[in-house]
Amino acid sequence: MTLYLLRRCLQAAGVMLVMSVLVFVGVYAIGDPVEILISPEADQIERERAIRALGLDLPLWQQYLVFLKNALHGDLGRSFVFNEPALKLILDRMPATLELAFGATFVALLVGLPLGLYAGLRPNGALARGIMAGSILGFSLPTFWVGLMLIMVFAVQLGWLPSTGRGETVDVLGTRWSFLTLDGLRHLAMPAFNLALFKISLVIRLTRAGVREAMLMDYVKFARAKGLHPSRIVLVHVLKNIMIPVITVVGLEFGGTIAFSVVTESIFAWPGMGKLIIDSINVLDRPVIVAYLMLIVLMFIVINLLVDLTYTALDPRVRLEGRT
């Protein structure tokens, strides 16, 4: 187990290194680093000084080493717009994004699991067919357009829900959270549902496939023969087994959710890091872009690792030591 963890961490470090090279090449080699890293308002003397200070007069490989050294010290540059360290700027907005992503995951499981269970238990029913047809729509509807339609119906026409912002927040452990107030929940509802749309479809399909497979298994037959109540068979025995693929996929999808929150946050003006990155790209605030990308890669690696570990905890058949 320790060996496995060690190997995974080494792998992760390798991927980080590769990504840092890619990001570095993207910023320093494709674009003009002087233009990218020095504020356009700087005058000639300031520019000269900044070029030397940033080491832009050094050969490319040396520049990379400087970049890497700074990155390892948590210094990914300062934002031109906010004049704050880029990393801090992003970390400040991270709770909002995490809240949205967790909200979406929660909604996806809350809606997807029961629908998937039903569709799997009565595969030929009219309602089950309707659910499956709906899940195809969930895959192919463009998320951002659905978001707009949600605003149109629930905010503009019906006036039930607010269309932008986080609403009232509560301070817990130094960060602000929306989900603890009623107003905050009302603000969270639409963005979370919008972001969950794709995942709902995914959970429905996985659950349905899992239930159909599990219902034919011997352990279900045995449970039936023991005279267990059908609801106990489904809710305890079957559900436990289908949770493995569901959790894996939902966990893996969590990174995708954070990535896609870029779109949802832009639509609903949710002040998270996704909206920050879009704004930063639009005003060419490149240090923030670099910091965001490095951070998101790190997040992906951590998520992948966590999913693998959860997987082992849930399914003892997975023998980590035996894996290459």
Place this chain on the structure above:
Amino acid sequence: MSAVLRPSAPPQVETPLRRFASQFAESRLALVGLVVFVAIVLAALLAPWLAPQNPYDLAQLDIMDGRLPPGSVGASGMVHWLGTDDQGRDMLSGILYGLRISLMVGAGSALVAALVGASLGMLAAYAGGRTDTLIMRLVDLQLSFPAILAALMILAFLGKGILNVVIALVVVEWAYYARTVRGSALVERRREYIEAAQCLALPTGRIIFRHLLPNVLPPLIVVGTMQVARAIALEATLSFLGLGVPITEPSLGLLIANGYEYMLSGKYWISFYPGIALLLTIVSINLVGDQLRDVINPRLQK
């Protein structure tokens, strides 16, 4: 010798094609999808003749016609069936021209990505060893990273523009083709006909292009169809975020983005109708792709 082994194609081609067509037609939903898709492609191709107005020609626009609701008559006496946007542009015309951009970007990027991905996939399968490992590692890396973020990253470096969007889409999509082609090429490689071709000492290039490629084409086509839909949706998303196509050549995504600010004042049509066009395009392609997969999949063949 080679004349004997060469597959004599022409007289037999018709039957499989017909069988394919009738199998495809088994799903009525897929047929509807096909009809809708063909209609959309035709509408996009014929846009200059179909559209009541050239949306790029500023002389034809009248700012007084701005934000008219669907069905109203403009200053020039033209009926705007789907309303107008903030600059007085006829939405129907805008959508028809926007379709051209969306389809072009979607199909173009899918084609290039298929070429790149298929070549690399073939190389991986045929070369094996280190080359294979390297290419497949790249594929894994690419697939583990969400497409939207990768595309965002590339566009952040390259800037806006149709060509840059195509480049970004190719970079995020090639891996799907590479994985598919490698998978089926590995299976096909062990078949007797390849062995026979190798025994005949045919040049490797000929084996790959004349023998291997036609046999890995079906799964490639299925993946390609789905990827076109994905590319169109991704382009629309990127354009909506303001990172895709330039304002001078609006795709469906950009049209929807233009209507976003008017949404809150109840002027829904500027975003709504381009969205419907986008939706029809994506869903129809997916329906066709779904059925293609069922028909082409040999395991499901009766």
